[in-house]
Structures are given as C-alpha cells and as structure tokens.
Amino acid sequence: xxKLIPFFGTAxxxxxLKKQLLNVCDRTLLHGISxxxxxxxxxxxxxxxxxxxxxxxxxxxxxxxxxxxxxxLNITTGDEVIVSAYSFVASASCIxxxxxxxxxxxxxxxxxxxxENVRQAINANTKAIIYVHMFGLLENAKELQxxxxxxxxxxxxxxxxxxxxxENSCMAGSIGDLSCFSFDPTKVLSAPGSxxxxxTDSTDIAVCTRExxxxxxxxxxxxxxxxxxxxxxxITAGILLEKFxxxxxxxxxxxEIATHYIRELSDTKLGLPPMCSQNNHVFHxxxxxxxxxxxxxxxxxxxxxxxxxxxxxTLPEIPLFAEYKEPVNNLLNAKKLxxxxxxxxxxxxxxxxxxxxxxTSVHRGIKLLKNKN
Numbered sequence: 108x109x110k111l112i113p114f115f116g117t118a119x120x121x122x123x124l125k126k127q128l129l130n131v132c133d134r135t136l137l138h139g140i141s142x143x144x145x146x147x148x149x150x151x152x153x154x155x156x157x158x159x160x161x162x163x164x165x166x167x168x169x170x171x172x173x174x175x176x177x178x179x180l181n182i183t184t185g186d187e188v189i190v191s192a193y194s195f196v197a198s199a200s201c202i203x204x205x206x207x208x209x210x211x212x213x214x215x216x217x218x219x220x221x222x223e224n225v226r227q228a229i230n231a232n233t234k235a236i237i238y239v240h241m242f243g244l245l246e247n248a249k250e251l252q253x254x255x256x257x258x259x260x261x262x263x264x265x266x267x268x269x270x271x272x273x274e275n276s277c278m279a280g281s282i283g284d285l286s287c288f289s290f291d292p293t294k295v296l297s298a299p300g301s302x303x304x305x306x307t308d309s310t311d312i313a314v315c316t317r318e319x320x321x322x323x324x325x326x327x328x329x330x331x332x333x334x335x336x337x338x339x340x341x342i343t344a345g346i347l348l349e350k351f352x353x354x355x356x357x358x359x360x361x362x363e364i365a366t367h368y369i370r371e372l373s374d375t376k377l378g379l380p381p382m383c384s385q386n387n388h389v390f391h392x393x394x395x396x397x398x399x400x401x402x403x404x405x406x407x408x409x410x411x412x413x414x415x416x417x418x419x420x421t422l423p424e425i426p427l428f429a430e431y432k433e434p435v436n437n438l439l440n441a442k443k444l445x446x447x448x449x450x451x452x453x454x455x456x457x458x459x460x461x462x463x464x465x466x467t468s469v470h471r472g473i474k475l476l477k478n479k480n
Contacts, residue, residue: 116454144341158280169289
C-alpha cells in the first residue's frame with residue numbers, strides 16, 4: 108500500500124506551529140489561571156468582533172452551547188424544534204435534553220435545510236428552528252431568518268462546521284437569535300481537546316449562558332439555577348487564539364483544494380459540492396456522492412487514501428430518536444446522502460502532490476468499479 112495521506116491535518120498543523128503553541132502553553136501555565144483566564148476573555152472578544160456579535164461566551168463544547176441556547180430561550184416540554192434529518196447527533200440531542208420534541212425535515216442535495224420543508228413543518232407547538240450549515244456551506248440564511256421572524260420563531264444557528272463562512276452580508280456566527288461554534292479537534296479552527304462558543308446580541312441569552320456554564324452562578328456569586336461545569340480552559344483559548352491568526356490562510360487553501368477537486372472530478376458521475384465564488388462554503392468537509400460509495404471507499408483505502416462516511420444514518424434512524432422517526436419517503440434526500448456521501452481528505456496541510464494523487468485514485472476507482480459492473 109502507498110504512503111497513507113492523513114485525513115485530518117491536525118498533526119501537521121501542530122508540527123508547523125509547534126514553537127508558537129508551546130510559547131502559549133508556557134505563558135498560560137506560568138500565570139496559573141487555568142480556567143476563565145485572560146486568554147478566554149481575549150478569545151471571546153476576538154470571535155465576537157469577527158462575527159459582529161455583541162456577546163461571545165466560550166463553553167466546553169458546541170453540544171453544550173446548543174443546549175444552553177435552547178435553555179436560555181425557555182424551550183421546554185411540549186415545545187417542538189425543527190431540525191435537519193441529516194446532521195451530527197448533537198444538532199438534535201440538545202432538543203431532547205430540554206425535554207422538547209425534534210421535528211426532522213428533509214434537506215437538499217448539499218445537506219442543508221429546504222425552506223419549503225421548514226415552512227410545512229411549522230405548527231402551533233413550534234418554538235424554534237435549528238439551522239445547520241452542513242459541511243461548511245452557508246446557504247438560504249436570509250430566507251430562513253425571514254421565515255423564522257414572520258412566524259415568531261427563535262432561530263438557532265448551528266455553525267459547528269462553518270467557521271469563516273459567509274453569504275452576502277450574512278456571516279456564520281451572526282445569524283438568528285444565537286449561534287453556536289465548535290472547536291472540536293476535527294474542525295477548521297481546532298482546539299487541543301473540546302471547545303465551543305455561543306454568540307448572541309441578546310443580553311438575557313448571554314447572562315443565562317454565562318450562568319449555565321458555571322453551576323448556575325450569577326455575577327453576584329449566587330447559585331440561582333441548576334447549572335453545569337462547561338468552562339473553556341485558558342490553555343485551550345490561548346491555542347485557539349494563536350491558530351486564529353492563520354484561519355484566513357487555511358480557509359483559502361481549503362477552498363483552493365476544493366476548487367481543484369470539483370474541476371478535476373466534474374467529468375465523472377459523482378455528486379459534487381457546489382462551486383463557490385466567495386466564502387459561502389469553507390469546506391470543513393469535501394463530500395462526494397457515489398452510487399458505489401462503499402466499494403469506492405474500500406478501493407481508496409487500499410491506495411492509502413482515507414475517507415469517512417458523514418453520516419451513515421439519518422438522525423431519525425438512530426435509536427436515540429426512534430420515537431420521532433418519520434416515514435422514510437418524507438426524507439428522501441437525507442436518506443440518499445446517508446447511503447451515498449463520502450468525505451475525501453481536505454485540509455490546509457495537504458500538498459499539491461497529495462491532492463493530485465487523491466484525484467487520480469478517485470478516477471481509477473470509478474473506472475474499475477464501472478468495468479466490474
């Protein structure tokens with residue numbers, strides 16, 4: 108087997124930035140404020156300015172940020188929250204955590220919400236919409252904001268995969284009542300562990316989230332509500348601040364690689380992500396769609412090219428959500444994606460040679476599978 112191409116670029120990123128990151132660790136360890144230190148406050152300030160949000164609250168994970176967001180909006184038992192049927196489990200598990208009902212709707216071929224499906228799912232019990240930017244693609248932001256506003260619904264932006272994305276005047280992290288980012292090690296801005304952030308322009312939501320992230324404690328030091336321990340370590344915030352300096356450069360490189368993939372694979376019968384002229388797709392993942400997905404994946408593995416399946420099941424097919432399963436024919440695109448989607452390596456630390464090797468291998472795999480059939 109040929110030399111393995113890394114699916115994620117984390118190790119290469121850390122090797123490249125080793126000196127800067129170790130300096131951050133030294134500074135943070137020496138001041139001794141392990142939690143809620145100056146790095147956390149500075150990181151919140153930077154990301155708030157980046158997204159033009161009034162408040163940015165760092166927490167332990169995007170999963171917690173989504174949950175805290177629903178709690179701060181008083182979503183509770185008997186309420187319904189509309190969410191995509193095709194996403195990572197955390198996009199909907201937060202709804203169960205507050206006792207509400209997830210209402211799963213179909214997506215388009217890119218994995219994002221279809222506006223008409225959202226409109227049809229709204230009823231008297233609907234209180235909110237969780238708007239997921241699948242794989243880093245931001246689309247239909249303005250239309251969805253208008254739909255939520257006209258129906259008196261809260262809009263929660265799950266921007267876990269879309270840091271740095273923008274569509275016209277809308278930027279990921281700035282949409283709706285509140286937005287949530289993930290800094291998981293696999294994300295485009297990655298922590299050395301877990302990390303997340305909630306962003307909002309609402310003082311009430313910000314105050315509630317700050318209390319929830321640390322045992323429900325108010326600014327006066329009184330534990331008034333049941334809270335959690337979801338603090339971002341100072342060393343995590345410091346490393347994220349350092350990596351943030353290179354975010355634009357990394358984003359441009361991923362878009363460059365994705366553009367090359369799309370151009371060179373356009374003569375195949377693969378389903379491909381849309382070609383984007385601006386930053387509305389930041390390519391957290393590069394996902395192709397193939398009728399022979401599993402066979403192609405196995406072929407690429409033999410050539411030292413890893414690929415991953417995001418996601419093998421729609422959310423209603425996961426046992427956790429069995430109670431809320433809808434008829435499969437209502438989720439046609441979500442079902443197709445779960446059966447056909449395959450993620451190829453894409454990160455800023457892939458070499459041009461590796462990108463070419465991936466493209467060549469995909470072509471060979473398609474040809475081989477075609478001849479077999």
